Amino acid sequence: MVTTEANPTPPSSSQKLPWICTPLIESDSLSKVAGCRVHMKMDMFQPAGSFKSRGIGNYCLKAVRSRPNRPIRFYSSSGGLAAVTASRSLSQSATVIVPTTTTPLMKSKIQQAGGTVITHGASWSEADAHTRTLVEADPTGVYCPPFDAEDIWEGNKTLVDELIAQLAGEGQSLDAIILSVGGGGLLCGVQMGLLERGLGHVPLLAVEPEGAAGLAACLKADGLVELDGVTSIATSLGTRRVARRAFELACHGNVRSVVLSDAQATMGAVRLMDDERVAVEPACGISAAVVYDYVLKKVCPELGPGSNVVLVVCGGNSISAEMLAEYRKTYGHLDTPAATQAYTAN
Numbered sequence: 225m226v227t228t229e230a231n232p233t234p235p236s237s238s239q240k241l242p243w244i245c246t247p248l249i250e251s252d253s254l255s256k257v258a259g260c261r262v263h264m265k266m267d268m269f270q271p272a273g274s275f276k277s278r279g280i281g282n283y284c285l286k287a288v289r290s291r292p293n294r295p296i297r298f299y300s301s302s303g304g305l306a307a308v309t310a311s312r313s314l315s316q317s318a319t320v321i322v323p324t325t326t327t328p329l330m331k332s333k334i335q336q337a338g339g340t341v342i343t344h345g346a347s348w349s350e351a352d353a354h355t356r357t358l359v360e361a362d363p364t365g366v367y368c369p370p371f372d373a374e375d376i377w378e379g380n381k382t383l384v385d386e387l388i389a390q391l392a393g394e395g396q397s398l399d400a401i402i403l404s405v406g407g408g409g410l411l412c413g414v415q416m417g418l419l420e421r422g423l424g425h426v427p428l429l430a431v432e433p434e435g436a437a438g439l440a441a442c443l444k445a446d447g448l449v450e451l452d453g454v455t456s457i458a459t460s461l462g463t464r465r466v467a468r469r470a471f472e473l474a475c476h477g478n479v480r481s482v483v484l485s486d487a488q489a490t491m492g493a494v495r496l497m498d499d500e501r502v503a504v505e506p507a508c509g510i511s512a513a514v515v516y517d518y519v520l521k522k523v524c525p526e527l528g529p530g531s532n533v534v535l536v537v538c539g540g541n542s543i544s545a546e547m548l549a550e551y552r553k554t555y556g557h558l559d560t561p562a563a564t565q566a567y568t569a570n
């Protein structure tokens with residue numbers, strides 16, 4: 225088993241760690257709705273705008289360390305902004321291969337961060353196949369996967385190290401964690417961190433959208449299965465098959481699978497903006513919706529007023545003031561618990 229250095233030193237003076245220690249902030253508005261203490265782990269502050277700076281950052285850091293004094297170009301087809309941002313902090317370069325469906329907003333963010341963008345193929349799998357061809361042809365090329373790698377999980381594990389130290393600093397224990405699941409890299413890191421610390425009893429709410437609930441499908445089938453397709457608006461969670469390790473780790477009794485609608489995901493993002501002045505993707509809003517739509521109480525009836533729940537504000541870059549306004553226009557009529565519950569029941 226790999227050991228994690230909570231704060232590994234960067235390999236040289238021209239390089240810096242691709243991720244930061246983020247604040248843990250107690251939210252009055254979320255706590256009031258939840259009936260317990262809700263703390264936001266503010267990973268949208270990471271250099272790449274999401275927790276991916278940890279996992280993909282650590283993956284890139286390990287690659288640089290294993291090839292000292294040799295330049296690297298990272299190639300990524302998913303989680304590209306994190307790969308670009310990490311490569312920059314390590315004084316390396318990165319190319320991101322995206323399908324034609326990728327929005328101009330995301331492409332320009334990748335370019336502004338210093339990455340090279342190549343548009344190839346109509347789907348992620350076509351873009352990814354091209355990515356692997358490019359890596360083979362480039363002697364400095366290193367493939368950067370989005371979620372299914374030990375070094376990624378090890379990086380994501382730093383989130384647990386931090387939040388436990390932060391809660392302990394206030395004399396508090398950890399009673400539940402809420403996080404979003406795409407391919408399950410975040411889930412792997414967090415669950416590995418909990419298990420290593422003997423915290424395998426702490427409820428971990430693994431939240432997915434209808435139309436991209438790959439982990440829920442695996443748990444139901446009691447085996448690793450692949451979705452026929454993905455349809456959710458939460459595109460960062462749109463993975464047809466989760467990592468095998470994520471499925472295995474989710475079979476542990478503390479993991480509670482939660483599936484919510486796109487309407488809930490978008491309204492979670494809108495309400496985080498209104499209540500906490502925090503801009504995140506629906507992929508992150510869906511975890512906040514677990515609190516806003518009273519799902520937390522149903523899934524974790526054991527929580528009381530003094531319990532500490534950590535909401536992982538995983539972040540995401542595919543968001544703007546315009547998109548939030550659009551979400552409110554489309555789904556705002558559902559912005560009451562009764563309305564969303566009725567919507568979900570249909």
Ligand SMILES: *Cc1c(COP(=O)(O)O)cnc(C)c1O
Pocket residue numbers: 274276303370371404405406407408409410411460461505507508538539540541
């Ligand atoms: C990548 C991403 C996820 C999903 O992470 P996995 O490790 O693939 O489960 C969730 N939220 C945001 C904002 C992301 O960028």
